[in-house]
Amino acid sequence: MSFSIVVDHVSFGWPDGTMVLDGLDAAFPAGRTGLLGANGSGKSTLLKVIAGELIPGSGAVSVTGEVGYLPQNVPLEGSATVSDLLEISGKRAALHAVESGDVAEEHFTVIGDDWDVEERARAELDRLGLAHVGLDRTVATLSGGEAVMVALAAQILKRPAVLLLDEPTNNLDLDARRRLYAAVSAYPGVLVVVSHDRALLGLVDQIAELRDAAVHLYGGNLDDYEEQVAAEQEAAERTVRTAEGEVRRQQRELIEARTRLDRRGRNARKAFENKKVPKIVAGGLKMKAQVSAGKHRALHQERLEEARGRLSEAELAVRDDAEIRVELPATAVPAGRTLLTLPLDHPDGADGADGADGREGPAAPDRADGTPRREGLKVLDRLVIRGPERIALLGPNGSGKTTLLRRIVEHGAHVPVRYLPQRLDVLDDALSVVDNVRAVAPAASVNEVRARLARFLFRGGRADRPVGTLSGGERFRATLAALLSADPPPQLLLLDEPTNNLDMSSVRQLSQALAAYRGALVVASHDVPFLETLGITRWLRQDRDEGLAES
Known part of the structure; x- marks a missing residue:
């Protein structure tokens, strides 16, 4: 399998010393990948590192082609316009200058081959249900959902080889979500999406889960992933039950061994006290019993610790999603x-x-x-x-x-x-x-x-x-x-x-x-x-x- 994104031993931490990614290795193949993980596991940070928004403290990221990135929160403040958010304001200004008769060379340099940039922008906005949004409209006047769709249009217009989407269905109404699903389905490049939207995750080709500081790939969409995780959980829980049984068995054997050795010691003392054996023989028997007891105790204790180790390892494979507990x-x-x-x-x-x-x-x-x-x-x-x-x-x-x-x-x-x-x-x-x-x-x-x-x-x-x-x-x-x-x-x-x-x-x-x-x-x-x-x-x-x- 060829990989379009390779994350090689990447670490990233905040200035206060909080580590988010610590020596992370990951690889994302072609197609559409859904990136899952518990809140705080580092999904958004990983996307920002891949997009070049954050610089890792160590390690490297390799990406095949240009990267487009849609963050969780699209900026809505200030005087920026829809045209600014689409990143076409400079080209539009150059186009308007040329149309008004200004033939300065810098205008043609800015425009390049994008003489139809306004038409393409309006067509993309229309396709995403934003025909009513003008290019000169202030972003601050948009709803949260409209801003997300404009930002998505901006990325699609750039036609990047790799597109990263972080919770793109945030704030979207049902109609906008359907349009986003269609855009994702039709996207020809490599796509990695962080989302909790089941319908969107039903469109991906594989799931990458960021868990326990590692990325695990699962073939198929969200339903396939959940089936695989359920099977893993069932196997992990069986392993735990087996390990628990082994610990109990080793505990019983340790107790039984100690009981047998204690009984032998008592019998040896009684034999000596009753003068059934000479003192020198009794002393030898006592020394032999003590050595044997020590070996048996060490052997059973070692087996018990090994069983406990296997139980701990098995328990780590069982997912334990903590639950909020509130009384109000x-x-x-x-x-x-x-x-x-x-x-x-x-x-x-x-x-x-x-x-x-x-x-x-x-x-x-x-x-x-x-x-x-x-x-x-x-x-x-x-x-x-x-x-x-x-x-x-x-x-x-x-x-x-x-x-x-x-x-x-x-x-x-x-x-x-x-x-x-x-x-x-x-x-x-x-x-x-x-x-x-x-x-x-x-x-x-x-x-x-x-x-x-x-x-x-x-x-x-x-x-x-x-x-x-x-x-x-x-x-x-x-x-x-x-x-x-x-x-x-x-x-x-x-x-x-x-x-x-x-x-x-x-x-x-x-x-x-x-x-x-x-x-x-x-x-x-x-x-x-x-x-x-x-x-x-x-x-x-x-x-x-x-x-x-x-x-």
């Missing part, structure tokens, strides 16, 4: 209590229903683009949240879900509210995880904070790491720990795309943590399987034209 009784709110009443504005003058109970409103006019509205739509003119409701907020990219969550925060509720944004920017990167939690829970002692963080899998030195050095999934756990540990504890929790950057184990851990939450919950997400694990009681849909409605 202080977050409980009485059933039926009104926590929030938020008046809503409707696009295009659409009329709405009462909204408090989601009754169906009168017939609404057509959308601004002339297409008919959905019949029987239960449009809301105000959002009312009561008791420990669990509300799912759905809607396409750019429809205003994040804006609605921010409005809830700004409007205020009758109970403490906490908001988990998409970009997880509520923590101080320079402070440790412990200090960030202490900042929102000043009355708690350091030991109390550490105990809480341990339940979120931040134990020992992990809790002292600066937030800026955490992986996406670790940062999410730290942010969730801070929100749920805040004083006063939140009784209304708002989550915006919470499964972004989380591996499958972490998504399960998040579900466990939210199962312990007793307050009201509003979750904006495109991850329907995840939402279905939360016991959702109301499904709302935010639409660009129709506003908020009962789905």
